[in-house]
Amino acid sequence: MFSTELFSQLIVGLSRTTILFIVASGMSLILGVLRIPNVAHGSLYMLGAFISYTVVNFFGEGAYSFWLALIIAPIIVAFFGFLLERGFFSYLYDREHLMLLLLTFAFALIIGDLVKLIWGVEYKSLTTPEILQGSAEIYGLPLPYYNLFLLTVGPIIAIFLWLFINKTKFGKIARASAVDREMVSAVGINVSLVFAGTFVIGCFLAGLGGALIAPIVNISLGMDHSLIMEVFLIVIIGGLGNIWGTLLGSLIFGLTQSLGILIWPQFGIIFPYLAVVVVLIFRPKGLLESTW
Amino acid sequence: MKKIFLPFLFALLLVLPFFLPRFYIYLASIILLTGLLATSLNFVIGYGGIYQFHHAVFYGLGAYATALMITKANMPYILSFLSAPFVSAIVSLIIGMICIRLTKLYFGMLQISLGSLIWAIIYRWYTFTGGDDGIHGVSMPEMISNTKGAYYFTLIIVAISMFIIWRIVNSPFGKTLQAIRDNPMRSLSIGIDINMHKLIAIVIAGTFAGIAGMLFVVVDNSVFPDMMFWTYSLEILIMCLLGGLYTFWGPFAGATSIVLFRTFVGAYTKYWSLMLGIILTLVIIFLPEGVFGFIEKLWKNRDKNNA
Numbered sequence: 001m002f003s004t005e006l007f008s009q010l011i012v013g014l015s016r017t018t019i020l021f022i023v024a025s026g027m028s029l030i031l032g033v034l035r036i037p038n039v040a041h042g043s044l045y046m047l048g049a050f051i052s053y054t055v056v057n058f059f060g061e062g063a064y065s066f067w068l069a070l071i072i073a074p075i076i077v078a079f080f081g082f083l084l085e086r087g088f089f090s091y092l093y094d095r096e097h098l099m100l101l102l103l104t105f106a107f108a109l110i111i112g113d114l115v116k117l118i119w120g121v122e123y124k125s126l127t128t129p130e131i132l133q134g135s136a137e138i139y140g141l142p143l144p145y146y147n148l149f150l151l152t153v154g155p156i157i158a159i160f161l162w163l164f165i166n167k168t169k170f171g172k173i174a175r176a177s178a179v180d181r182e183m184v185s186a187v188g189i190n191v192s193l194v195f196a197g198t199f200v201i202g203c204f205l206a207g208l209g210g211a212l213i214a215p216i217v218n219i220s221l222g223m224d225h226s227l228i229m230e231v232f233l234i235v236i237i238g239g240l241g242n243i244w245g246t247l248l249g250s251l252i253f254g255l256t257q258s259l260g261i262l263i264w265p266q267f268g269i270i271f272p273y274l275a276v277v278v279v280l281i282f283r284p285k286g287l288l289e290s291t292w
Numbered sequence: 293m294k295k296i297f298l299p300f301l302f303a304l305l306l307v308l309p310f311f312l313p314r315f316y317i318y319l320a321s322i323i324l325l326t327g328l329l330a331t332s333l334n335f336v337i338g339y340g341g342i343y344q345f346h347h348a349v350f351y352g353l354g355a356y357a358t359a360l361m362i363t364k365a366n367m368p369y370i371l372s373f374l375s376a377p378f379v380s381a382i383v384s385l386i387i388g389m390i391c392i393r394l395t396k397l398y399f400g401m402l403q404i405s406l407g408s409l410i411w412a413i414i415y416r417w418y419t420f421t422g423g424d425d426g427i428h429g430v431s432m433p434e435m436i437s438n439t440k441g442a443y444y445f446t447l448i449i450v451a452i453s454m455f456i457i458w459r460i461v462n463s464p465f466g467k468t469l470q471a472i473r474d475n476p477m478r479s480l481s482i483g484i485d486i487n488m489h490k491l492i493a494i495v496i497a498g499t500f501a502g503i504a505g506m507l508f509v510v511v512d513n514s515v516f517p518d519m520m521f522w523t524y525s526l527e528i529l530i531m532c533l534l535g536g537l538y539t540f541w542g543p544f545a546g547a548t549s550i551v552l553f554r555t556f557v558g559a560y561t562k563y564w565s566l567m568l569g570i571i572l573t574l575v576i577i578f579l580p581e582g583v584f585g586f587i588e589k590l591w592k593n594r595d596k597n598n599a
Contacts, residue, residue, distance in 0.1 A: 037397065039526070092577070097397055098343065099576055102533055105526050106572035113566030229408060229522055236401040267416050273409035277390075280402045284394050 005262060007141045013258030015147045018154035019213045021250035023227065024234040025161055025243060026205030032241030033178045033198045036089060037097060039104040041206050042228030043111035044081065048073045048210025049219045050115055053124045056214075066129035066215070074207035081203025085196050093195070108224065116221055124219040132215075146216060153212065154247075157205075162243045174198050178241065230272065237279045239286030248287055252279070305447055309440050317439045318511065321446045323551045325507040328450045330531040330543035332500035335457055337529070338537040339466065340493040341473030343400035346407030347528055349387075350380040350498040352520025354505025356414060359427045359515045364420070369433045376506035377499045383410070384498025388491050404522060415517045426516030430509055442511045449507060453500055454544075460496060461540065469493055530568075534575060536582025545584045 027041045052069035059065035084107065092100065127133075128146045135144040165171035177184045177191050185191045217223070234253055238245030253272045260271030279287060305324075309317050333347045354376035361372035391402045414421045421427070431437070436445040460466050472479045472486050480486055509515060518524065527550065535546030550568075557564040579586045 088573075088577070095576075095580070098337075098529075098537075099533075099580060101345075102526070102529060103573060103576045105530070106569040106576065109565040109569035109572070113563045113569070117563065117566075225521075225523060229404070232401065233405050236398065236405075266418075267413070269416060270409060270412040273405055273412055276405045277402075277409060280394075280398075280405065281390060284398060284402070 004141060006259075009258045009262050010255075011143060011147050011151075013254045015150045015216070015254075016258065017250045017254030018150045019209050020227075020230060020234060020253055021154055021247055022157055022212065023206050023209035024231045024238075024246050024250055025157070026202035026209075027231050028235045028238070028241055028243070028246045029165075029174075029198055029205075030202040031235055033174050034089070034093070034195050035097070035100075035178075036104065036199075037101045037232070038202075039101060039228060040084075040107035040111060041104075041202070041231065042224035043108045043115075044077050044203050044206040045210040045227060046115060046219075046221075046224040047080065047111060048077045048207030049214045049217075049223065050119050050124070050210075051076050051207070052211035052214045053119075053126055053219055056126055066126075069214075070208070070211050073211040074204045077207025077210070078200045078204035081206075082196065082200050084203075085199040089199065090192055090196065108228075112221065112224065121221060126215045126219070128215040150212065157208075158243060158247055165243065170194070170197065175241075233272075233276045237276050237286055239288040242286070242288045245286055245288035252276075302451065309443055314439050317443050319551070319555060321439075321443045321507075321511040323548050324446050324450045325504045325511065326531070326547040326551050327544035328453055328507070329501055329504035330528055330535070330547040331454060331457055331540075332497045332504065333528050334532045334537065334540075334543040335461065335500070336493050336497035338532065338539075338543075339461055339473065340469050340490060340497075342490055342494065343396055344403060344494065344497065345400040345529075346404040346522055346525045347497070347501060348520045348522070348525040349407035349410050350384050350501035351505040351508075351524075351528075352414070352515070352517070353383055353410070354380045354502030355509050355515040355519060356421060356427075356505075357502070358506045358509045359430045360421070362430050362509075363427055373506055373510075376509075377502040380502025380505070381495050381499040384501075385491070385495050388494035388498075392487050392491055392494075404525075407520070407525070408522060411517060411520050411522070414520070421517075424517055426514060428514040430513045430515075432510060432513065436510055445510055446507050449503065453503055457496075457500060458540065465489070465492070530572060533582055534572070536585025536588070539582065539585050539588055542582050542584035542588075546582070 023041065023045050027038060030036055030038050030041065052073040055069035055072050056065045059068055088103070088107075089100075092103065095103075132146045132149050135142045136148065137143070165175065173184065173189055173194050174197075177189075177194050181191050184194075230253055234249035235246060236249075237252065238247070238249035252275050256271040256275045257268060261268030305320075308320060312320070329347075329351055333344065336342050336344045336347075357375045357379040358372050361367045361375050362369065365372075367375075387403060387406045390406065391399050394402055415424060417423065432442070436442045468479070468484055469489055472484065472489055476486055505515075505519070508519070528547075531546035531550050532543040533546065534549060535542030535544065537543075553568065554564060557567060561567075575583065581589065
């Protein structure tokens with residue numbers, strides 16, 4: 001009996017980890033390369049969820065609409081991010097962190113109200129696509145297909161991102177610009193464009209996270225507020241810019257919360273924060289080495 | 293000009309309740325205590341250069357300390373009021389001691405996670421703190437239980453607190469703090485204990501935030517966990533920024549405008565945060581020193597031209 005509960009909480013925790021990881025890795029890129037503590041990142045995630053709701057309803061709840069939404073929503077969010085970066089951030093890179101933090105908070109307020117304006121204040125919900133409905137059984141324990149799907153998507157994205165950052169030319173340039181902007185531009189590379197590219201990729205990941213979580217939660221206003229703080233803390237405890245650190249941080253956050261609920265239902269939500277405090281006291285710069 | 297202005301303003305605030313309807317007296321009290329809250333944050337972030345991202349925690353703790361002492365412990369009112377700055381000071385000391393080794397963004401992040409931890413505990417501890425409902429209908433002593441009495445109580449406490457903060461800012465301690473903000477390396481090499489100064493600044497700011505929280509209970513007779521959610525911390529930061537981070541009265545002016553904005557624009561449209569976002573964006577891009585700071589700069593330039 002207990003092991004069934006434990007198993008299902010574990011699955012829930014790992015699915016949550018996947019979503020957190022996807023959103024947090026985008027944040028990690030933006031914070032690591034552009035040095036923008038982007039509070040609006042959570043709003044972009046919310047935007048991704050709402051857009052995917054609209055896309056699915058537009059094409060009807062058929063087999064393909066979900067997969068279409070999974071592609072279209074992040075692209076729209078990424079394009080929105082592109083406009084933000086070119087329109088605002090590209091002029092403000094030399095400002096203090098504090099100003100950038102408040103500017104992104106202003107964007108979060110604006111995006112939140114725009115979502116309210118467009119989609120209204122009611123909860124929205126999506127059904128999972130037919131292929132991913134139902135659940136598999138492992139040793140008699142139920143494992144929903146959708147969670148299985150999430151659990152496979154997470155590692156794939158982690159590997160892709162790692163390859164992208166460490167093995168491609170763009171990734172190397174982005175890492176170099178994080179360390180020394182002037183030197184990179186001195187060798188004739190357009191740093192501004194590299195920044196724009198990085199920001200767009202980060203926003204794409206936020207949108208993807210939103211689109212992936214859309215079928216299993218109520219899509220609602222305020223889903224950004226609860227998420228953004230967790231994502232910030234994950235990036236910090238993982239070690240800035242380190243993909244594996246972000247994954248580790250997401251695991252800590254996802255698992256301490258879902259397993260903490262088993263141990264002490266009332267105070268389940270304090271466990272992740274407690275874990276963060278312990279990590280930061282002993283390793284102030286994050287668990288893994290910052291790769292930038 | 294400045295010398296006449298403050299006593300004049302204080303006299304105006306003293307006679308204000310005789311002309312205003314009840315709701316506006318309530319609003320004026322909220323403005324005063326929010327102004328104190330913003331000033332206390334400005335003390336640590338503007339003068340100290342310390343990234344205290346989660347300042348609302350100390351505000352909330354002060355409010356909860358007062359409310360719980362009155363409703364749960366049935367303590368005398370004077371003790372309940374005094375417990376607010378005391379609890380906030382102790383907690384800000386503990387959080388400060390944990391965070392002080394880190395700088396800038398990392399300090400802010402650890403501070404925000406510790407603050408969120410406290411928020412989560414209060415949010416979840418239904419039997420003690422009332423959870424997300426908070427505590428309502430906290431009884432007050434006879435004298436300040438009506439709106440007018442609460443207003444005068446708030447006015448006096450805020451005036452005294454502002455005076456104390458002003459004295460601290462202009463004391464040798466305050467000047468040292470600003471020196472540390474502007475050039476930590478140099479301050480260290482002339483023998484200033486940087487971390488000790490920063491820690492004291494954090495505790496002072498936390499104490500005054502606690503007093504503001506206590507005043508909120510006096511004015512509103514209630515507490516709720518949203519008071520210490522991290523979005524409210526950013527809102528206080530916005531007040532400081534709108535007014536001007538490095539000016540003394542700027543945050544107070546910023547708090548006034550945000551409270552008024554929220555009350556009046558919020559009454560007409562539910563999209564007030566959209567408007568706030570747009571205004572904030574414009575201010576950050578065009579007036580990074582804040583509205584009040586900008587006016588002050590103009591003022592100084594005019595003086596220079598006249599001289």
